[in-house]
Each structure stands twice: as structure tokens, then as C-alpha cells.
Amino acid sequence: MIKVAILGYGNIGRAAEEAIKAAPDMQLAGIFHHNDCLDKLTNYQSPITNDERPVDVVLLCTPTREVPKFAAVLAAKGICTVDSFDIHGQISTLRAQLNPVCEANKTVSIISAGWDPGSDSVVRALLMAMAPKGITYTNFGPGRSMGHSVAAKAIKGVKNALSMTIPLGTGVHRRMVYIELEEGADFKTVEAAILADDYFAHDETHVIPVESVDALNNVAHGVNLVRSGVSGETHNQRFEFNMTINNPALTGQVMVSCARAAFRMRQHGEYGAKTMIELRPIDLLPGTNEENIKALV
């Protein structure tokens, strides 16, 4: 059994807990709130497993900006981690920082293991291998953008905000921003501030006042990832990947599957900080390789 602990108990931590409990080859080794001290985690003696190896992998279900700190501390203690760090422009830097720590301490950190970055990244890599020339468009949504919602909520006069990402095709997105105003705030002023914000200024954006943002809340999300490309000299090779999913449930599940891969890689003496396109898909799955090859290949 692989002993997996959860650090951070929000939407994703709760979903990860369910995925661990549903996995035939895992034990939940503990749940830690992300403001608990790190010592408590790294010195933790699991009441469930109660042996000298209290935890194999820690899932970092913290806010994304706290991931680098926790991942580095745990890697330095020789503990595998999985995170869903989702700031696309900083993934490469995070990997470069963590990799030597993991190698020095003979451990594995799987980073940016959600659905985008994450499973979508695997699909994009596979499509590049199938049709090396061409264009891939990743169309997100309809679904809530956490980053845009936070940006809208930070505008003066906004009490609460929900920014929905609506795919218009070819990677172009509309932003539907639902806001609850602070008492006395002027809608037109707030709307103008949102439209001028760098998060929204480059996309078609609609700002809509509502009584309750909470009443609109829905963790549904989706993607439509398309590529038209060239295999060898043959054009017009067309590929499409679609999904409509519960966002935290998928993120938590992907993290848990990656915990399995981290555990196996360390067993095989493969150390380092890895993104999902650097993992063997078979390592994500329970069961033996022979069983999975028979069932899936």
C-alpha cells in the first residue's frame, strides 16, 4: 500500500481524499491543514500505518503560490510530493529549483499535475508526436477561472466576484464576470475598473451585477483541445480532445494517480522534479503492467 498524505484541505484536498480512499493500492496517511507547521508533517507518525515509513507521498493541495515552499522543504526531507501548481509561465522555473533538491535527497516531486497543466499537457505532447507541424488550440470552459475571479474581487467596490471563462474557439475566450457590489459602490465605475484591469483588458469581457455570487457557484469546467497538423508530409490530420468535468474532483484524482507514479519512480531509482509529460502513463495506474497492457493497449 502506498501511504499518501494530504496537505491543504480545501476543494482539491477533499477530492484527493476521496480518490485516495477509492484507490485499491493506497492508504490515507493523514490530512494536514496548510497552515499547520511543516515539522508536524515531516515528523508525523501515522496512526493508520504505524510503521517506520509513515508517508510515501504528500499531495500539496495548498494555494498554488505556496507550493514551491512546501515542495522544497518536503523534498529536502526525502518525501515525494505531487502538486497542481498552475502558473504556466513559472513551471519550468519551479522544476529547475526542485530538481536538484529531489536528486540530492533521492525523491520525486511531480509538479503541475492537474488537468491544465497536467493531463491536457500530455494530450498536447501526444498530438505533437502524431503531427509535429500544425497548430494546437486549447479552449477552456465554460468554467470558473480562479485567477480572474480573484482579480475581479480585488477591484474597489466589489464584494464578491465570479469570472466564467467561455471558449470562443482558436484559443480566444470571453470573460463573463458576475459581481456583488459593496454597499454604495457605483456599478459603472466598478465595471470600467474591471474592463481596464490587465486580466480582462485583452479579452471580450461582460460585467454583470448579481444579488448573490454564491448562488451561481458551480465547479463544472471543461476543455476543447484541437489540433490540425501534418504527419510526415501529409496535411489535414485532425485531432480533438473534449471533456466536461467537476474541476476539483478531476484535479484531486490526477494528483492521486501521480502519487502512484512518484512512488514507483522512486522505487526504480528515478529521482527528480517531473511534469506529467515526463511520466509513463502506465505508472499512473493501479495493477500490474501486464494487466494494464492487456486491458488498455
Next chain:
Amino acid sequence: MIKVAILGYGNIGRAAEEAIKAAPDMQLAGIFHHNDCLDKLTNYQSPITNDERPVDVVLLCTPTREVPKFAAVLAAKGICTVDSFDIHGQISTLRAQLNPVCEANKTVSIISAGWDPGSDSVVRALLMAMAPKGITYTNFGPGRSMGHSVAAKAIKGVKNALSMTIPLGTGVHRRMVYIELEEGADFKTVEAAILADDYFAHDETHVIPVESVDALNNVAHGVNLVRSGVSGETHNQRFEFNMTINNPALTGQVMVSCARAAFRMRQHGEYGAKTMIELRPIDLLPGTNEENIKALV
């Protein structure tokens, strides 16, 4: 540069040649017709590369039933191979036979590297990791089924045949069998024989007499792979992968991308017979890992 040779110069061999020539990191090390003797290949001194390492990887573009023989002989000589062996029920056996030969000779054989088995297998494995419970349906076509076409052509009174696979959803397929009759053959008798053949008896099958099978020939194919599953305890997670492609062009391209993975794995001291779900997607791509992570993750 990775030196790649082609064994077997039919549709797939020709497509593979184009993909090798389009690859920025490969050289074509030679083309061998599959009835050439194996010695000619394994003793071959490439006129292009003209050094002591004439070939890194041989692509086995032979008829699928000849793959196990060639793969074993080349592995025993320490040469990496890639094939698109497509008899689903025998893949596990082929892997088990080749694996010890590859390990003993420190080489890599990537088997069943086309689109199904192949890239579809990777998608199926990824979807299992994303939603471990549920049902995946792989719907093929519309496109020509080589196995069914050969089976129809083997019926007495059939001069030439083309069996098209038509997807009806949930993994159920219709067979549209276009036949040219031998002179004097009775259509009703031939039709009854096709409908009774084990290849066709279990599917909805339509037999249609035509003047020229060749006039209908088209290497277009496609897939619609769908999964509805459960992530953790969350149901109704929905996924779909579609493609419409030129079949030999995609197969040749996938084989060439896998040649790159075979080369890299051998460089890293990872030996054995592997299916595509045992490869890291990043190893299929030219360029450095850093570049690919920045572009794709």
C-alpha cells in the same frame, strides 16, 4: 542525429520515410524491402552516415505477422526496433517474448506503436488515470479495415474486396463490404458466405457489389474514443478523443516519434520491449525537455 532505417516499403514504410525526412534530429539510414535477407540489414554500412554506427533504430513496416520474427532477430543483434504490430490479443505475448532478448542485448523494442494500438492506448491509459471507474468506448472509422478486407477477399468468388468500418457508437460497428465478383460468381452465394464468416457474423454487415474496388480506395480513417467515468467519488466526468486522419501517414509518424523514444531510452540505459503506455510522452518529441515543457505543459 538518430539514424533510422525502414524495413518494408509499403504504405507505412513510405509514410515513415517522409516523417524521418521531416524530423530535425534524424537521418534516413536505409530502406530495405521486407523480403531482403536480414543479414543485409544487420551488416549494413550506411552510405549516408558512413561511420561505425550505421543504424540506431529499424522501423518494422512489414506485414504485422512478420513483425515478431524481425524484431527478435534485430534485438538479438542489439538494434532497436519500432513496430506497429496490431493483433490486440497477441501484444502481451510479443512483449513477453521480446523483452528478455532486448534486456540481454541492451536494446529497446517499441511494439504496437501505431494509433490503435498506439496513441489511442495512451489516451485510454490517461483517461483511466483521470477517472478510474467507468466505461471507455473506442469507436473506429469510418475507414478501411485491413483484416476484414482480407477476410472478404478470401471468400470464394471474390476478386477484390474493401470492408469499411462504420462506427455506430458504444463500440458497435457496421461493416460495409464492397466486392468485385470473379467472373461467373453468384452474388447471393458470395454474400451469404461473407455474412456467415466469423469476421462478419457478429456485426451488422452489408455486402455491395461494385465494378471497381480500387475506385473506392481511400486511406482515411478515424476514431471517436469516449469515456464517462468517476474521479474519486464524483460521477459524470466526460471525456472524448476524436481524430480523422490519413491512416498510413499517422502510423508512419507515430513509429518515427517512437524511434526517438527508443534511442533515448537506450542512451539512458533503459532496455526492454515496451508498449506506448510505457513511454514518457516527452521522449517522443524533438528538442530539449526544457523547450518542450515550456511549450506544452
